[in-house]
Amino acid sequence: MMKNVKTDFDAKGDGKSDDTAAINAAIASGGVIFFPSGTYLVSDRIEWKDAGGTWRNYRSIQGQSKLSTIIKLKDNLPAYGDGTKPRAVVYTASQPTGDAAFDPETGAGNAAFTNSIYDVTIDTGVGNPGAIGIDYLANNFGAMRDVEVRSGDGAGVAGISMKRGYPGPCLLSGVTVHGFDYGIDIAQSVNSVTLEHIALDSQHQAGLRNSHNIVEIRDLQSVNAVPAVRNVSWIGSISIIDATLSGGSVEVSAIDNVEGVLFARNIASSGYASAVSNDGAMVPGAMVEELVSDPIMSQFPSPQKSLRLHVEETPVFHDDDLSHWVDVKAHGAIPGDGKDDTAGIQKAIDEADKNGLTTVYITGGDYHVRDTIRVHGSVRRIIGAHTFIRLTSDHTFTDAASPKPMWRFEDLTGDTVTMERFRLYDTSGLLPGLTAIEIATPRTVVLRDMATDMGCIASITNTPDAGKLFLENVVGGLELAHPQKVWARQWNFETTATESTNVGGMWWILGYKTEKAKTLKTSAGGWTELLGGMLYANKPIAADVAAFVNDESSVSLTYAEASDAADRFFTQHVRETRGGEMKTMVHEDLMGRGHGRFMPLYVGYEKSPPVEEPGGGGGSSASSGSGGAPADSTDDGGCACTAAGDEGELLPTYALTVIGGALAGWRRRRARSTRQRA
Incomplete structure (x- = not known):
């Protein structure tokens, strides 16, 4: 509160x-x-x-x-x-x-x-x-x-x-x-x-x-x-x-x-x-x-530079007119009483839509729901105060054959809708009939400062018409079965699910963290650019689990692995399939970081992504550029200190970025990692 x-x-x-x-x-x-x-x-x-x-x-x-x-x-x-x-x-x-x-x-x-x-x-x-x-x-x-x-x-x-x-x-x-x-x-x-x-x-x-x-x-x-x-x-x-x-x-x-x-x-x-x-x-x-600073890694011929996907700023919506706000307590949702709050929260959302109001406020404390809450109409913002949303003991998320979400975004009339400052949390164990959030709208959805660390089979899912998705400071998996544009800042994939899936979409990620055995998979011609992240191998990981899977798609990845014991690491870092041929980059191929590893830059793609179309929406169309550069700029290989060639030029696998003492530094770290593995 x-x-x-x-x-x-x-x-x-x-x-x-x-x-x-x-x-x-x-x-x-x-x-x-x-x-x-x-x-x-x-x-x-x-x-x-x-x-x-x-x-x-x-x-x-x-x-x-x-x-x-x-x-x-x-x-x-x-x-x-x-x-x-x-x-x-x-x-x-x-x-x-x-x-x-x-x-x-x-x-x-x-x-x-x-x-x-x-x-x-x-x-x-x-x-x-x-x-x-x-x-x-x-x-x-x-x-x-x-x-x-x-x-x-x-x-x-x-x-x-x-x-x-x-x-x-x-x-x-x-x-x-x-x-x-x-x-x-x-x-x-x-x-x-x-x-x-x-x-x-x-x-x-x-x-x-x-x-x-x-x-x-x-x-x-x-x-x-x-x-x-x-x-x-x-x-x-x-x-x-x-x-x-x-x-x-x-x-x-x-x-x-x-x-x-x-x-x-x-x-x-x-x-x-x-x-x-x-x-x-x-x-x-x-x-x-x-x-x-160190060797660029690849398994198939690829441009030796990052993808440079187009970056969009996270939309921000504020309505400071409190007469446009609806408090769920006024509709019977009472925090801390242990009772079902589904009807009260839904009434508040429905009332906001009926009267053209924008903001639904769910004050701090613990709320309980037993069925899906549908966010629709004129609602532009669902805001909590680091509020817990839990399940009732008689919840309806029990059908493994037909899972349903706790929250569903649908039939919205505004350009964007934001949900922020919540923890969707339950300690009941794995619930095969539950997903946390479903994006079923072509409108833009923003999830900010929230966690979906329940026992759900999937944290965030989508439907074929899903629009843009922005994540900022979010715990949860992304199991997106349909193409979607995603911009994620500080995404912590630390949930029950073991795989996040980009199927034909465009994902730009600034900051990514996992624990245990988690896989980020890109398939169906999708694009994934990861700029910084930590794989935390805090438990032994099965040798057949890959941290990243690139299946006939395009990725560029910068990250590091942290490990707290000699037997805790990803054996497989990147498993890539191109033209039906599969190759795997393993633990021993990478520079050492204690028991973990460094990935200075991995590139696995053939062509640069298409240029973003002005006003482009959701779906599978990828885009190019970076936040500080014009979207229509081209990469001519960069300054003299890079190893990247002209656009489309394919440099040798494991091409080295030799800048002054960089190669010598890499050799020193490589030697240290060899000693540590021994």
């Missing part, structure tokens, strides 16, 4: 009163805490604990707007005066898990579910050189959206620190950081971090530093004299596209890949010695069309 930090907990927000105790009391109560416009002065850390002092998850800060809601640290605080002993203003945490992954001292762990921060500014004040704006830990589907972190005098350790175990998968979108030694500082070898629409400026050491983790970035704007991006560990991986990096020093490169794997595309720099340095060697040129 959403609570108001002013009216429910007596925070003042006047820029004078100390609101630390009031805010921490609000956070301790759990759920989503709303901060109306105001400046909330604090003198100590805002931390994710309950009233008894135990670290907790499932807490979120929701500001009224980034411009008007400010949490400000008092100036010159002794506790924030030592840069060697950093202390955060906002500090999120994991739920205790009862195992070694959880640290009761720091709140580090891998159960930091749903921790989110929206529409707020964090100001670390003046004279606080030990300050961290946000020490952020989130797992599976946490998000930071439309947030600014700033230092009043430029001093501080980091704007956003993600160094405790174990950050991600999570999404940072629309985030600005001003000042600090590091704008964003990421560590740990798991679980991957996705960033989009990021602005960094006035850092002292680097805009973004990655130690060990798997990071994917799109649309980074940096104004810095220091490197905008540094990858400083040999097990770290960064995939970055569509970046503008300015203000640089002639002594350094904009992107400094000290060690690790780098995939970079559409990078423009100014003021720096070059756009990229790799493994200690500066790569000439201020622009990068496409660069891969």
Whole structure:
């Protein structure tokens, strides 16, 4: 349930009163805490604990707007005066898990579910050189959206620190950081971090530093004299596209890949010695069309460059007129009573359509349903407050021969419909008669900040006329039996289903995470482009399971595998069939990353995708281009630092991108991986 930090907990927000105790009391109560416009002065850390002092998850800060809601640290605080002993203003945490992954001292762990921060500014004040704006830990589907972190005098350790175990998968979108030694500082070898629409400026050491983790970035704007991006560990991986990096020093490169794997595309720099340095060697040129730090992998003759599918921004719909909102409680759906809420939720949706209203609100708490809920008509947005939707004990999702969805989108009249901030959750085990969401409309559907981790046989399915689908920060499988255009940002395929299927569609993915034995299959002439992801082999995986299957289709893939034991890895990484011939790229073919592996770039396609038609809708038509480049641009092989040839040119399998010391670096890592396998 959403609570108001002013009216429910007596925070003042006047820029004078100390609101630390009031805010921490609000956070301790759990759920989503709303901060109306105001400046909330604090003198100590805002931390994710309950009233008894135990670290907790499932807490979120929701500001009224980034411009008007400010949490400000008092100036010159002794506790924030030592840069060697950093202390955060906002500090999120994991739920205790009862195992070694959880640290009761720091709140580090891998159960930091749903921790989110929206529409707020964090100001670390003046004279606080030990300050961290946000020490952020989130797992599976946490998000930071439309947030600014700033230092009043430029001093501080980091704007956003993600160094405790174990950050991600999570999404940072629309985030600005001003000042600090590091704008964003990421560590740990798991679980991957996705960033989009990021602005960094006035850092002292680097805009973004990655130690060990798997990071994917799109649309980074940096104004810095220091490197905008540094990858400083040999097990770290960064995939970055569509970046503008300015203000640089002639002594350094904009992107400094000290060690690790780098995939970079559409990078423009100014003021720096070059756009990229790799493994200690500066790569000439201020622009990068496409660069891969290590060998490009393929099994059939393929253009040695990524697919460059057309990127569309996720549609955003807001209706601030509350008279256009319908609350399901007014129609008999009551959270927490354990009763069936299907009728109440459906009545609210039907009432909205009847009166031409746009938004259905399902407040926080637990709701229960026994049958399909149909979203239709004028409804443009279904919004929760990190609300749980569970099944009743007498639910009707029991027919394995004819499965049906919990939610179905159909007969919509608006251009788009968005569903956000829900967890569709059930612990009953595998339910062969249940799917989570069915897309049965040609209208665009947006799923944001939600999980579908039920025991369903399929998370998200579609019908033949399904329109565009956008995923942002979503847990669930995609079992799309019909062609569909999909743009996914931070997609966590961690559900009961073991295979996600792209049948003749076009899928663009920024950030992908799996656990255990999961397969992403592209077939029927489909297109799949993966830009950064982590395969987490945390259990033994059968030798006949492939992480990726390309069946007479087109893929390009950048990812890394994480493994926590010597017997836990994918034997088969990419199984590709072309012209009836099947080949498989296996564990031993790839560069080592501990017990896991790196895939700097895999290409498996014959021709570049067709150009996107203006106004193109759903269905099977693929598209080209990348967010920062014109859709009709052609790839002439990129800058001198790439191994890609002209469009359509087929370079040798395992073509090497030799840029300065890149080949030597690859040999060193390859030697390390050989020793580790032995």
